[in-house]
Amino acid sequence: MRVLRRLGVDVIYPERQTCCGQPAFNSGFFDETRSVGRHFIDVFEKERFDYVVCPSGSCTTMVSHYYPFIFEDLPDERERSEALGGRVREFSDFLVNVMGANASDLGAHHEAQAVFHTGCHQRRELGLLREPRELLENVEGLNLVGWEKEELCCGFGGTFSVKMPAVSTAMADEKIKALENSGADTLISGDSSCLMHLKGRLQRTGHDTRVLHLAQVLDQKNGG
Amino acid sequence: METQKPARRRETEDRRHEGIVSGVEGFNERGRKAARDKELHDSVELFTGKAVAARNAVLHALPEAPELRKRAYRIKQETMANLDRYLEQMADNVEARGGKVFFAEDGEAVVRYIGDLARRKGAKVVTKSKSMATEEIELNRRLEEDYADLDLEIVETDLGEWIAQLAGDHPSHIVGPILHMNRKRITEVLSQAAGEELPPDVEALGSFARKRLREKFLAADIGVTGANFGVAETGTVATITNEGNARLVTSVPPVHVIVMGIEKLVPRFEDLSVFVRLLARSGTGQKLTVYTNFITGPRDEGELDGAEELHLILMDNGRSKLLGTEFEEALYCIRCGACLNVCPVYRQTGGHAYGSTYSGPIGAVITPLLKGQKDAKDLPHASSLCGACWEACPVGIPLHELLLKLRNQQVEEGMKGKGETLAFKGFENTMKNPALYKISGKAGRLVQKPLKKDGSVRPLPGPLGAWTDSRDLPPLAEKPFRDLWKEGI
């Protein structure tokens, strides 16, 4: 929010919004998802805006790619969801591609050695690999390093994390191993679900890695 | 046509004999064991890592790769839309060249056909090259049981498949069938077959295998292969290997039987140009495999080797019911194995955890489709839906979306437990009602108070305990964003 304002964006927060419905969708409850989706579309259609900015790759994809998917056979809703979907942008996408913003413009400053985790939806459906990195590279004091097998999923997958917990945890451990090998002390991502999952496992396994959302990093001005 | 009754019929209730051993809890448990098996984990990691690197290198290098992918999808789509016509064309062309064609509705029909054929021929030795279709229907076991009086020796000739056969084991990857077996185990298995202690080095083991299998190749009465592709326009069957075993299986015995899934068809010979390249590059990171072989009917007049009799079995076994449905794309698969190599779940669990002939993402999709959801309930859930499989698929099959559709199908068919159904009904009602959403947030904050311990919430009861068993859970924020917004953030 603060970051957007600093760039001169006029931000509205529609208070009736709830959730994009992805948890139900991922578990196969399409009817229930449609119900939630309709509410989402209703809420946002009522506002006048150029863009809907979403601080999560998976939620963005849910609206832009999967609403048309679940409304495939309902032409009216499908049209509305396609119209809305065209205006939904993931946070880093919005900053770099719409606002042409730069982390130095924001005066962002954060001292750390960090790796960035690109959420699966952001990577594959949205194709936004470059944008977060561009932003982070210009954050003063931040040393962004690479880590191995960065394309691997963190293992959250919504209900997958509780349906197949052993496998989900093993996948998180794989990422944590890569994190350890990279020497980073901070993990940054644009997806809060990935962050929640990895932070949960990091803490449980006694790591004191800092876990931050991209916006939090960009928001910091004085060294963090 | 009169078919003799097989020597012995065995009724099997045990689902295991259908090739599936999965239940609702199955995958996670098997996955847990596999992920903890360090040696297995390292082998899977090594294999898949190498495979992905090779595949990326060789596909990046090909300028028309994206175009090939699109073309492959369209060719398969066209094929499925007219499958009856193409199958007919295939059959006519094979027959015109002197081959025989048999339409097999299911595995049972295939077993009977081959068994009866073996009996008629007085066959003793059958050599097989790698065929997922014959694994799917458990051909070897059923022939040995139902035609026991024939005393058939059925020999797998792909090195990995042969070793698995000797060990009484099952393949765990489409391309590298015994990546789960280490050298020590392989040495044990081969030494037993050799009747002496073999040294554990690849040269010695490979040489023994070559020699022993050579004897079988030359003694074979019948050769059984699958088909990587079938060409309707010409009645051609393509077999693709690196070892050369398919070439020997199809060139030496006087009788050649091909078990081909009906979805393996392509319309024209020129379509092979798309598929042989994609299969090699995507599956093994090679531009072409060592032996890319095209067989059109039995041997030509004047040939001394090659089959005198060619039998093409076109097998359905559940494929046709996918045609024209939202799951049709699952039939476009060319069995390259790339989706296994990139799948973060497969990389943790290996192939056996899936409990089916087909593992990895494609296995999670087609097993419930071919065998029925009830026998493979947990497979559609064996995925975090990351989409890496779709990304890697050389035909562009959206496997992650098919998994979602399978999950939806489970809901529609009432396969979900009461608890979960109620939970998501509750989810729906809360999420479409902002007032309820607010209240549930408040309730959540209240409930978590006693459970909050140094910055995280634990342990949680019931299904959510599955999270807190191995991970911490961050608490809900003190103030919901909506309140902050109102206060003028």
Add this chain to the structure above:
Amino acid sequence: MAGRTEFLETIRHRTQAGRYKPTHAPDVAWTPKDEPRESAWIEDPPARFLEELEVLGGHGRRVTTLEEAREYVLALAREREAKLLVRWDVPELEELGVDRPLGDEGVEVALWRNLEDFREVAGRADIGLSTARWAIAETGSLVLEGGPGRGRTVTLLPPTHVAVVSVEGVLRTVPEAIGKYAGGEAGGLPANVSFHTGPSRSGDIEMSIFVGMHGPGDVHVILVG
């Protein structure tokens, strides 16, 4: 034919599934970024063929005369201490004229003609000698056509395979090679067309490559012309 009709009846329909979805992930093969390595037009197919064959562990040589090709085969037979060489019964190899010189050096030459037991001959041979209809430069492949006199197992059973190919038969790409057989009906294709790309191999034992699994591990191609 009752089986066929019923079978096909269950399949007649029209598809309505699937819209192709391109991948958006920019770091995977389907999204070209830099200049793909293989985009260059192959200027010199024979040279490229020999390069690719070497990379695969095969041996290639370009010669200008049949005499040189013959010398190569003779030298190879000596090196391998061959006792039996089996060859295709085709005019090109007749012209090659290795039979007599080999015989003089004590190497038995078997012709792929009227064999009592082809398994015995091809199975015992140390070297298999054939020609190839085409060669493919981009992959280092041989295109072998089966037919009378052109035994399949000649190129498979002996541990060493040597092929003599006219340099004019070197095609540039795989699509070109497939194109030679496309657009015809069943009648036109030989019963067997096979692309052989380098020595036989298996990686099934802990991913270590074992060369010469079931086919020849020692592959030689002589380009003549």
